[in-house]
Amino acid sequence: MTVTDAARAGSAGLPLSARLRSGTRADHEAAETAPFVERLMSGALTRDAYVDLAVQQHAVYTALEEVGDALRAATPAAASVVLEELRRVPSIEDDLAFLLGPGWAARVRVLPATERYAAHLRERCRTLPRWVAHAYTRYLGDLSGGQIIHRMMQRHYGLGEDGLSFYRFAAAPRVKPFKDEYRERLDALPLTEEQRDEVVAEAQRAFALNRDVFVDLGAVHLA
Numbered sequence: 001m002t003v004t005d006a007a008r009a010g011s012a013g014l015p016l017s018a019r020l021r022s023g024t025r026a027d028h029e030a031a032e033t034a035p036f037v038e039r040l041m042s043g044a045l046t047r048d049a050y051v052d053l054a055v056q057q058h059a060v061y062t063a064l065e066e067v068g069d070a071l072r073a074a075t076p077a078a079a080s081v082v083l084e085e086l087r088r089v090p091s092i093e094d095d096l097a098f099l100l101g102p103g104w105a106a107r108v109r110v111l112p113a114t115e116r117y118a119a120h121l122r123e124r125c126r127t128l129p130r131w132v133a134h135a136y137t138r139y140l141g142d143l144s145g146g147q148i149i150h151r152m153m154q155r156h157y158g159l160g161e162d163g164l165s166f167y168r169f170a171a172a173p174r175v176k177p178f179k180d181e182y183r184e185r186l187d188a189l190p191l192t193e194e195q196r197d198e199v200v201a202e203a204q205r206a207f208a209l210n211r212d213v214f215v216d217l218g219a220v221h222l223a
């Protein structure tokens with residue numbers, strides 16, 4: 001039995017959401033402790049660093065939601081996980097218009113790791129298993145640690161609700177039941193065991209792509 005077979009045997013029968021949580025636990029710890037993230041959260045950086053993060057998130061969510069919309073149009077099963085309540089692009093655009101003023105889109109810089117992440121989404125994640133792995137990584141993260149990030153950005157960088165609407169899910173105000181329901185939707189997806197393996201592997205890749213963005217942001221803001 002190979003290591004992969006053993007890991008699969010150990011998780012066989014577990015719901016997808018549980019497999020995702022345990023399969024990305026180490027990746028989550030690495031993301032949470034990335035130097036850019038830790039310094040941003042502790043208030044050691046400037047508001048510009050937060051704005052730059054929002055710019056990168058705009059590029060990523062534009063790709064994620066564009067691919068999600070196309071998938072929902074083409075694949076009936078995708079409708080249960082491509083949810084309007086989660087859509088983030090309009091919120092990030094409001095935030096950036098507030099933070100940078102009109103015409104912001106022509107004045108921002110999308111970093112190389114962000115370009116790679118967005119290209120990966122557009123080119124490699126047009127199937128349900130691949131896409132949903134990225135949706136899980138980003139949206140459940142925003143609904144979880146994102147709520148802590150929201151508070152820290154308010155505390156350290158003088159931001160009010162304007163500029164932070166990305167972290168507020170107005171269409172899903174009760175976060176905990178919404179997350180539970182989202183996990184149930186993941187668990188109910190009609191995926192084979194091989195496809196569930198693919199989702200977990202792709203979620204690990206999603207975390208790695210996020211880590212790369214933090215490295216690029218660190219190169220700009222930790223100097």
Ligand code: HEM
Pocket residue numbers: 017020021028031032037041136137138140141142144145146148149207210
């Ligand atoms: C400051 C950084 C972060 C903090 C403080 C943080 C904190 C947390 C906490 C407390 C939870 C558990 C919530 C719960 O059980 O309901 C969580 C879950 C999660 N976080 Fe983070 N997080 C951070 C960064 C990230 C990043 C960068 C990502 C991915 C890009 C991410 C993705 C996730 C995901 C997918 C979950 C859901 C795990 C699951 O239940 O399956 N987090 N986070």
